[in-house]
Amino acid sequence: MRVARLRRMFAGQLARGVGMLLPKPLGVLAPHPPATAAPADFTGPKRYVPAASQNFATLRSAAEQYPQAVAETEGFGWMRRKPYDPTQGHPHFFQGMYAILNAVQAMRLPPGALVMDVGSGPGWVTQILVGLGYRVVALDPSEKMNDLARRRLQGFEAMTGVAADAASFITATLEEADLAAYLAQVDAVMFHEALHHVIDERAALGKVFALLRPGGCVSVSGEGSWTPGDTQLERSLDAEMARYGTLESPFTRPYLRHVLAAAGFEDIQFHLGVNGIFAEAQARMELHQVANTPAAASHALLARRPMAGGLRPAAADPGQTTAEITVVSAAWEQGGLVVRVRLRNTGRTLWPAHVPPMHQGVTLALTRHATATDQMEAANRCPLPQPVPPGGEVVLDWRFEAPALEEGPCYLRLVAEQAYWLQGALRVKL
Numbered sequence: 248m249r250v251a252r253l254r255r256m257f258a259g260q261l262a263r264g265v266g267m268l269l270p271k272p273l274g275v276l277a278p279h280p281p282a283t284a285a286p287a288d289f290t291g292p293k294r295y296v297p298a299a300s301q302n303f304a305t306l307r308s309a310a311e312q313y314p315q316a317v318a319e320t321e322g323f324g325w326m327r328r329k330p331y332d333p334t335q336g337h338p339h340f341f342q343g344m345y346a347i348l349n350a351v352q353a354m355r356l357p358p359g360a361l362v363m364d365v366g367s368g369p370g371w372v373t374q375i376l377v378g379l380g381y382r383v384v385a386l387d388p389s390e391k392m393n394d395l396a397r398r399r400l401q402g403f404e405a406m407t408g409v410a411a412d413a414a415s416f417i418t419a420t421l422e423e424a425d426l427a428a429y430l431a432q433v434d435a436v437m438f439h440e441a442l443h444h445v446i447d448e449r450a451a452l453g454k455v456f457a458l459l460r461p462g463g464c465v466s467v468s469g470e471g472s473w474t475p476g477d478t479q480l481e482r483s484l485d486a487e488m489a490r491y492g493t494l495e496s497p498f499t500r501p502y503l504r505h506v507l508a509a510a511g512f513e514d515i516q517f518h519l520g521v522n523g524i525f526a527e528a529q530a531r532m533e534l535h536q537v538a539n540t541p542a543a544a545s546h547a548l549l550a551r552r553p554m555a556g557g558l559r560p561a562a563a564d565p566g567q568t569t570a571e572i573t574v575v576s577a578a579w580e581q582g583g584l585v586v587r588v589r590l591r592n593t594g595r596t597l598w599p600a601h602v603p604p605m606h607q608g609v610t611l612a613l614t615r616h617a618t619a620t621d622q623m624e625a626a627n628r629c630p631l632p633q634p635v636p637p638g639g640e641v642v643l644d645w646r647f648e649a650p651a652l653e654e655g656p657c658y659l660r661l662v663a664e665q666a667y668w669l670q671g672a673l674r675v676k677l
């Protein structure tokens with residue numbers, strides 16, 4: 248056995264590869280404002296209906312009655328069928344499914360995560376979340392909506408065996424619901440086609456912040472934005488409010504960002520959704536040319552409750568993720584490389600503990616080549632046994648199963664799972 252002692256710095260690098268998500272845009276490491284900070288005044292247009300809280304009881308009552316009001320003219324057909332849209336091109340189906348699946352994928356939730364579906368309505372989002380193995384709290388002010396959702400989940404259970412009781416239901420507005428049991432427990436809060444119905448946005452988003460565990464995410468999708476003077480949109484909002492009495496009050500983008508920041512959120516990021524297949528000739532098109540909806544017309548948004556000490560998880564911040572790696576020993580033994588490696592977090596992000604299967608944590612990989620594009624690697628990545636904070640160190644003992652790599656040079660590289668490869672590769676000398 249030959250022993251190699253090597254040291255090398257690794258730094259965050261954007262990388263794409265099979266099975267990897269595009270990393271989130273870089274953020275800046277900064278302490279977050281306390282959730283209790285008084286929000287700075289916001290000047291400028293806020294929401295289409297700016298002072299809806301003054302009519303809280305009337306608007307709540309309209310939301311409670313909405314399903315019955317729709318049923319009088321249209322029946323419950325669409326509510327029960329949602330999102331399956333049989334019309335030409337299936338626009339509601341694709342918009343809804345893409346929006347939800349993009350949000351769920353981008354949040355990188357751990358298996359079995361606790362997710363709150365706010366304004367859950369007839370429960371199709373709840374059903375997808377339950378089907379993906381999450382525990383769901385579905386919240387809606389309408390008992391009729393919750394009935395429809397419960398029945399949907401029972402049907403889903405009968406068809407798939409996925410237990411309907413993975414979801415629990417709360418009948419209340421978000422602003423009024425008693426959610427004390429969930430404080431700092433929830434991994435993600437999702438609003439799909441729901442935020443513009445919330446009557447008191449400051450109370451609602453402040454509450455969401457308190458429900459999330461540190462590092463947890465809020466997502467907003469299926470949410471139109473408001474640009475003052477968009478008379479076509481405003482006419483349709485007026486018509487809907489006149490017909491059902493419900494609140495239809497979309498946000499301007501600057502105001503929505505402001506309310507989230509005032510509640511204490513960080514990494515407030517509006518996104519473009521891009522889905523579908525594209526002809527090769529379109530390969531050089533800009534994202535905004537192929538986005539599902541024009542960015543200005545919709546809010547597809549993720550934001551996060553900061554972790555303690557203002558830290559960010561490594562997966563969210565390649566620019567602040569660096570490492571030093573030392574190979575204490577390395578030897579080939581029967582088609583495997585047995586290593587002892589010392590890993591030091593020299594950056595400013597937290598490397599979370601590993602959650603199987605390879606969720607979030609930083610892992611050590613063994614590959615044939617030093618570049619990010621090469622996919623030839625040992626069968627098993629080495630997880631961290633515990634979270635490693637900035638300045639922290641961990642010693643890893645691992646056997647890489649890698650008969651295909653034994654002949655020739657190979658490299659140790661770090662991966663922020665489901666996000667990016669760290670920059671740099673340490674050649675293992677034997």
Ligand SMILES: C[S@@+](CC[C@H](N)C(=O)[O-])C[C@H]1O[C@@H](n2cnc3c(N)ncnc32)[C@H](O)[C@@H]1O
Binds near residue numbers: 367420
């Ligand atoms: C357009 S529906 C969307 C339902 C569901 N998310 C979906 O995609 O099918 C909006 C839902 O928000 C609910 N809602 C209205 N005001 C609310 C509030 N203040 N808090 C929570 N939910 C509310 C309504 O009852 C309704 O079910």
